[in-house]
Amino acid sequence: LVRLLHVRFLGIGELLVQLDDQPRSVGEIHSRQFAASSDAPRQGRTAGILRYLSGAGAVAAIGYARYVLTGLGRALIRELPIAEVTMVTTGDEDTSVPVALDAPRVEQLIAELETASRDSANPDRFEKACAEAFVALGVESKHLGGPGRTDVIVTVKSGLTLVARAIVDAKSASGQLNEGSVNFAALKEHAAKHGATLMAVIAPRFDGSGRLSDWAKPNGVVLLSVADLAGLLRAHETHPFSARDVAELLTVDGRDDVEARHSQAMEQLSLITGVLRELAAEASQDNPEPIAARDIRRVMSRAGSVTTDDEVSHVLRFLALPEVAAVQNEPGGRYTLPSSPSIAAKRLRAIARAIEASSFGA
Incomplete structure (x- = not known):
């Protein structure tokens, strides 16, 4: 199954390259895999692939959601055609996951x-x-x-x-x-x-x-x-x-609990990316309409995302805050994009700069 998935989808066997004898969390593996990507998938996809690889014996689970490479995994790296993951965004919308400014x-x-x-x-x-x-x-x-x-x-x-x-x-x-x-x-x-x-x-x-x-x-x-x-x-x-x-x-x-919370936080960030991506896709249609959390969740589920209506609703309510204004709340609990998501990103960066300035007394 892993061989078949690798042939069909990018980022399956490529995950093996990110592992070695050092136990690594799902979040760390995901970050290493997509460090150069401007359109990374959700971390949940990486977690699912790692479960397949573990079932195949290519990786071994160590503790809570941490993995190491096995001998079979090393053999697969030599055998499978491994591509460099350089997924890019098309269009003008900024739909990339957050990257480290420093x-x-x-x-x-x-x-x-x-x-x-x-x-x-x-x-x-x-x-x-x-x-x-x-x-x-x-x-x-x-x-x-x-x-x-x-x-x-x-x-x-x-x-x-x-x-x-x-x-x-x-x-x-x-x-x-x-x-x-x-x-x-x-x-x-x-x-x-x-x-x-x-x-x-x-x-x-x-x-x-x-x-x-x-x-x-x-x-x-x-x-x-x-x-x-x-x-x-x-x-x-x-x-x-x-x-x-x-x-x-x-x-x-104490480390396992912290890494588990960090993985959940990265899932939340990836969910924000996914929600905005679906709203942007709807806005690009010939006759766009406001869409509800349930509609977004259904589309994301078909793409392999594991989330709930409540989780999507929580993200939409946050994005609709006046300080963020990344989405606009329409009648009937539906949402649209008021402008480019990059504008919302700039607002959040402005807030971040204000917080940093106050932290250093500037």
């Missing part, structure tokens, strides 16, 4: 993390990069470093409330980190000294035997590889984590 800066930071993590002769460089990574995730971060000191202190606040404080040990190495490289007693001493309740170790990668992971968990220490941190930075650019999300990411067993 993507180049984030990619530069990720490149520095990857390089600095292997520069074991200059540990201070990796420590500073890790501190900068947490600033990019929207929380306070301070680099300390030096003998007998923790490398990075992360302070997570939500409004006026201190949510959590974490100490971060940045371990640069030419290879993987094994169980003898982490001093859990020292980490606990640093945490107590700084009033931190959370602890994390960041390294290029960790011992594949799982022993270090088995020891870290009961000691309350979160292990983050550079690939893990890079994935979080990219996910934060597509839909930002809240302060409490970041605290949960630094909590043992």
Whole structure:
């Protein structure tokens, strides 16, 4: 079935290229697949394809909605004709999914993390990069470093409330980190000294035997590889984590719940794209008419989308807010496009700029 679907549809076997031995969430795989696309499908489509690939044995599910590539998957990559996904939008309407405005800066930071993590002769460089990574995730971060000191202190606040404080040990190495490289007693001493309740170790990668992971968990220490941190930075650019999300990411067993919420948020963003696309399609007809949420849901369902009338209605009500004005509410609970969706996008960007200006006192 996977072979037949691949022949017929773009983006089936191509998903395999986005996976490796590192467990990745549906949202991360979807973002990697369509990073260069201006007309990406909904994330639900990617989730469905991954279930097919899992059933075929090409990928394996690890934990909650996270996948790794299998030996069969690697063989399929070599066998199937894999295309580069470069889907483009036709016409003047801006129907693309949201993209990261700061993507180049984030990619530069990720490149520095990857390089600095292997520069074991200059540990201070990796420590500073890790501190900068947490600033990019929207929380306070301070680099300390030096003998007998923790490398990075992360302070997570939500409004006026201190949510959590974490100490971060940045371990640069030419290879993987094994169980003898982490001093859990020292980490606990640093945490107590700084009033931190959370602890994390960041390294290029960790011992594949799982022993270090088995020891870290009961000691309350979160292990983050550079690939893990890079994935979080990219996910934060597509839909930002809240302060409490970041605290949960630094909590043992907290990551799966955060990634599940992030996937739901990406589904919501994709739903907005789909709703606007259907309204734009109706507006392009010879005799366009206002359409209801149920009509939009039916058309989207025929295209493979899994959604409900209530979910579509919720999106339409949001888009009809005066501050957004992306759609216009007509009599009888029906909707039309008052103007190009790009105008609504510009309104939202103007609001975003106003919020950012107030955040920095500008």
